[in-house]
Amino acid sequence: MTDETPTPYVSKIDRRTAITWIGVVGAATAAAAGVVVYGPKMGGKAESKGYGTDPNLVEPAKAPWPRILTPDQLQTAAILADYILPASTTAPSASALGVPDFIDEWVSAPYPDQVASRARIVPGLNDLGRKVLKAGASERAAALKALHGTPFFVSFRKLAVGAYYTTAEGFKDIGYIGNVARVSDPGPSDAVKAALEQELKKLSL
Amino acid sequence: MATEPYDVIIVGSGAGGGMSAFHLTKSGLKVLMLEAGRHYDPATETPMFNIPAQAPLRGASTPDKPFGFYDATVDGGWEVPNEPYTVADGSEPFTWWRPRMLGGRTNHWGRISLRFGELDFKPRSRDGLGFDWPITYDDLAPWYDKTERLIGVSGAAPPRGLLNTPDSPPGCLMESAPPRAFEIFYERAFRAMGIPVIPMHGAVVTQAMEGRNTCIFATPCGRGCSIGANFQSTTVLLPPAMATGNLTITTDALVYQVDLDKAGKAKGVTYVDRKTGKHHSVTARSVVLAAGSGETARILLNSRSAAFPDGLGNTNGMVGRYLMDSVGLGVQGRFPAMEGLPPTNDDGQGTQHTYVPWWGYEKQKELGFPRGYHIEIGGGRRMPSLGIGTYVGDDEDLVGDALRDKLRHRYGSGIGFDGRGEMIPNDDCYCELDPKVKDKWGIPVLRFHWKWGDAEIRQAAHMVQTFLEVIDRLGGTPVPGYETDGRKAISKGGEMIHEVGTVRMGHNDKDSVVNQYGQSWAVPNLFVTDGAVLVSSPDKNPTLSILALAWRSSDHLATLAKQGAL
Numbered sequence: 089m090t091d092e093t094p095t096p097y098v099s100k101i102d103r104r105t106a107i108t109w110i111g112v113v114g115a116a117t118a119a120a121a122g123v124v125v126y127g128p129k130m131g132g133k134a135e136s137k138g139y140g141t142d143p144n145l146v147e148p149a150k151a152p153w154p155r156i157l158t159p160d161q162l163q164t165a166a167i168l169a170d171y172i173l174p175a176s177t178t179a180p181s182a183s184a185l186g187v188p189d190f191i192d193e194w195v196s197a198p199y200p201d202q203v204a205s206r207a208r209i210v211p212g213l214n215d216l217g218r219k220v221l222k223a224g225a226s227e228r229a230a231a232l233k234a235l236h237g238t239p240f241f242v243s244f245r246k247l248a249v250g251a252y253y254t255t256a257e258g259f260k261d262i263g264y265i266g267n268v269a270r271v272s273d274p275g276p277s278d279a280v281k282a283a284l285e286q287e288l289k290k291l292s293l
Numbered sequence: 294m295a296t297e298p299y300d301v302i303i304v305g306s307g308a309g310g311g312m313s314a315f316h317l318t319k320s321g322l323k324v325l326m327l328e329a330g331r332h333y334d335p336a337t338e339t340p341m342f343n344i345p346a347q348a349p350l351r352g353a354s355t356p357d358k359p360f361g362f363y364d365a366t367v368d369g370g371w372e373v374p375n376e377p378y379t380v381a382d383g384s385e386p387f388t389w390w391r392p393r394m395l396g397g398r399t400n401h402w403g404r405i406s407l408r409f410g411e412l413d414f415k416p417r418s419r420d421g422l423g424f425d426w427p428i429t430y431d432d433l434a435p436w437y438d439k440t441e442r443l444i445g446v447s448g449a450a451p452p453r454g455l456l457n458t459p460d461s462p463p464g465c466l467m468e469s470a471p472p473r474a475f476e477i478f479y480e481r482a483f484r485a486m487g488i489p490v491i492p493m494h495g496a497v498v499t500q501a502m503e504g505r506n507t508c509i510f511a512t513p514c515g516r517g518c519s520i521g522a523n524f525q526s527t528t529v530l531l532p533p534a535m536a537t538g539n540l541t542i543t544t545d546a547l548v549y550q551v552d553l554d555k556a557g558k559a560k561g562v563t564y565v566d567r568k569t570g571k572h573h574s575v576t577a578r579s580v581v582l583a584a585g586s587g588e589t590a591r592i593l594l595n596s597r598s599a600a601f602p603d604g605l606g607n608t609n610g611m612v613g614r615y616l617m618d619s620v621g622l623g624v625q626g627r628f629p630a631m632e633g634l635p636p637t638n639d640d641g642q643g644t645q646h647t648y649v650p651w652w653g654y655e656k657q658k659e660l661g662f663p664r665g666y667h668i669e670i671g672g673g674r675r676m677p678s679l680g681i682g683t684y685v686g687d688d689e690d691l692v693g694d695a696l697r698d699k700l701r702h703r704y705g706s707g708i709g710f711d712g713r714g715e716m717i718p719n720d721d722c723y724c725e726l727d728p729k730v731k732d733k734w735g736i737p738v739l740r741f742h743w744k745w746g747d748a749e750i751r752q753a754a755h756m757v758q759t760f761l762e763v764i765d766r767l768g769g770t771p772v773p774g775y776e777t778d779g780r781k782a783i784s785k786g787g788e789m790i791h792e793v794g795t796v797r798m799g800h801n802d803k804d805s806v807v808n809q810y811g812q813s814w815a816v817p818n819l820f821v822t823d824g825a826v827l828v829s830s831p832d833k834n835p836t837l838s839i840l841a842l843a844w845r846s847s848d849h850l851a852t853l854a855k856q857g858a859l
Contacts (some may be wrong), residue, residue, distance in 0.1 A: 138355060138356070138357045139349050139355075139357060139358075139362075140357055141357050141358070141367070141368045141369065141370070141374060142331075142367050142368050143349075143357075143358075143362070145338060145339070145340040145343070145348075145362065145363055145516070146337070146338060146339070146340050146343070148340075148343070148347055148348050148349060148362070150349075151349035151350065171692060171693075172692045172693070172696065173692075173693070173696065173697070174693055176694055176697055179697070190351065193349070193350065194350060197349075197350060197355075199350075199355045199356055199357075200356070201353075201355070202350070236690050237687075237688065237690065242687045245682065245685070245692075246682035246683065247679075247682070248682075249681060249682035249685065249696070249700065250351060250678070250679035250680060250681055250682045251346075251351060251679070253677045253681045253682075253700065254344065254345035254346050254351045254352075254677055254678065254679060254681070255344070255346040256344065256346070258677065259344070259676070259677065261697060261701070262677060262681070262700055262701050262704050263636040263674070263701055263704060264636075264674060264675075264676060264677055264704070265636050265637070265638050265674075266511060266638045266639065266640035266674070266675070266676060267342055267344065267511055267512070267640065267676055268511055268638075269509035269510075269511055270509060270510040270511060270638070271507075271509075272470070272510065273470035273471065273510040273638075273640075273641055273642060274471070275470065275471030275472065275473065276471075276473060276474045276477070276637050277635070277637060279635050280474050280634055280635050280637050281474070281477070283633075283634055283635065284474055284477060284478060284630075284631075284634065287478075287630035287631070288478065288481055288630070290630070290768075291481075291630060291766070291767065291768050293481035293482060293484075293485060293766070293767070
């Protein structure tokens with residue numbers, strides 16, 4: 089492994105699921121690489137079932153549909169996700185929070201919105217993969233920079249940002265401090281009110 | 294637990310059914326409640342502190358869960374498995390939200406609890422449009438008082454005397470949590486326009502209340518509430534009804550017919566067990582329908598006999614007629630003035646803390662449309678959802694720390710303005726039995742007909758213009774995707790999930806199906822206590838009025854039962 093090789097993406101899926109999928113391509117290969125290797129697309133053209141109309145909400149089961157991304161596609165998703173949200177001094181990288189797994193779950197889902205998203209994301213990952221998986225650092229950087237503003241990039245960034253900031257770590261990074269039981273709601277602090285008044289004054293309100 | 298023979302069978306367990314069960318069991322009557330959905334227990338089934346990352350697809354809405362994974366809706370949404378409905382050829386779109394769970398839609402509803410006002414009961418007398426109710430505001434006011442005290446409603450404020458926006462008497466309401474930053478912010482724009490902003494009335498227990506838990510000012514009410522701090526039939530009405538020992542609840546019981554005896558009185562109902570497919574008939578001295586406006590009409594229309602070949606109580610063709618919904622639409626805005634505020638906990642009490650009641654009751658002529666709307670406004674630094682990425686524009690070339698900084702800066706600076714307006718009943722909006730389509734069990738399903746009137750279209754256009762003006766005054770920019778043409782902007786029929794009417798109350802058996810107590814003109818021991826009885830559909834969300842009417846009607850039923858008059 090040289091400095092120019094992207095870190096192999098280590099999936100954040102649970103161990104039992106990983107073992108199932110490793111079985112598809114061989115546990116030895118996966119173990120040697122130190123990564124979970126995803127199985128090839130399963131089944132035919134028909135979409136698999138969703139989670140149904142009465143799922144357990146308190147302890148949600150893992151989304152039941154098989155994942156379709158290949159190891160190369162997943163690795164490409166990790167490279168792009170970490171380009172969009174690399175680790176900061178205070179927050180982890182997108183791949184450390186399993187964002188590539190979420191992309192896989194999303195594009196693999198059987199529902200109409202996700203099937204439509206799949207048609208944008210998967211070809212985009214294939215194109216990008218050809219340019220970055222075996223590229224040197226400068227080539228890779230150029231390929232990522234060239235993506236900006238493309239429909240694929242815009243769609244992927246929206247998903248990656250959404251997936252990232254809906255985690256506990258994302259809450260912390262963006263400044264969401266709720267979801268805690270309180271005995272009362274005191275309303276905004278004096279500091280918030282003062283800052284707001286400044287802005288209202290500018291608007292002559 | 295009560296057993297046969299029952300005094301009353303109640304069909305449905307939501308606002309109307311739950312309130313009926315509460316009062317009738319407390320009055321000593323033996324009650325059987327039949328619910329089409331499964332048993333549901335908010336104490337163990339509510340995903341209170343779950344975050345999106347724990348849910349499939351980060352909780353995004355899907356056809357299986359149209360309001361998102363965590364929404365308190367079981368086996369339902371815009372479609373219910375095995376229970377189709379149709380929309381007639383040539384009709385405007387209509388959509389019908391149903392759950393299949395104990396407590397019905399009270400589990401996920403918005404908890405907005407606004408009283409109808411005095412003008413809302415007599416609209417025809419005022420402007421010649423729509424129809425007058427057989428009751429006045431004063432008839433229902435004591436029941437509003439009782440209902441607010443029972444279910445727990447926040448929004449107490451000094452009386453304002455705003456036209457057609459009733460103040461509750463002292464002691465009915467609790468104080469709301471203080472306005473959040475975005476609520477302080479938008480109030481200034483409305484104030485500059487001469488439009489009052491007042492505390493929302495929300496069915497959330499915000500202060501100490503005997504027998505209830507107080508809100509913990511966290512977690513979205515739409516998931517339901519495991520501690521019962523907001524109003525759900527399943528936490529507030531059914532437990533005390535069960536505690537009387539007078540209530541039996543049978544779930545998965547899809548009622549499709551009211552059965553009559555030889556004298557023409559209701560003797561019970563017939564239902565199909567959704568799990569076994571078996572049909573059962575049960576008997577009682579009286580029957581209360583509270584299955585929701587659509588299902589209640591469907592049960593009556595499917596209850597055919599020699600005396601009622603077109604459906605029970607439908608001799609004058611009034612069952613299914615004058616179906617109404619609320620006019621609804623929303624515009625979102627982004628506000629630079631709200632960017633970069635210090636982090637603060639905006640979870641609040643679940644409902645909006647403040648809102649804008651309709652301000653144009655005396656401006657009908659200059660506005661060019663007769664009926665008004667109120668505004669529900671959402672915003673603040675709420676729990677991020679998958680859509681948080683829309684805080685960055687598609688054309689903004691941001692990644693890495695610059696992206697993080699921008700998101701942190703803008704988070705919480707979006708505000709959404711939603712109008713909910715009155716619809717005038719019209720002859721083109723109704724439901725009937727589809728001549729061909731049947732559900733899984735062979736029961737004919739509803740076919741809907743829908744057409745918005747010009748009054749609603751013009752009102753919708755006005756909503757959009759109002760929201761755009763407010764956004765502009767606040768220095769914001771509207772998020773693209775809104776329509777300024779009222780016809781394009783207006784919601785689909787049924788989309789506001791305020792479908793009411795279909796079995797309206799009235800002055801006599803020619804103009805209505807039931808009397809002012811929801812009592813069938815044709816079959817006196819048959820009552821309707823859901824939104825089907827509503828004569829008009831004011832801008833105020835209907836649940837509180839359904840509860841108050843159901844209590845009033847149940848009290849009348851209990852009185853008749855004690856007199857032996859059923």
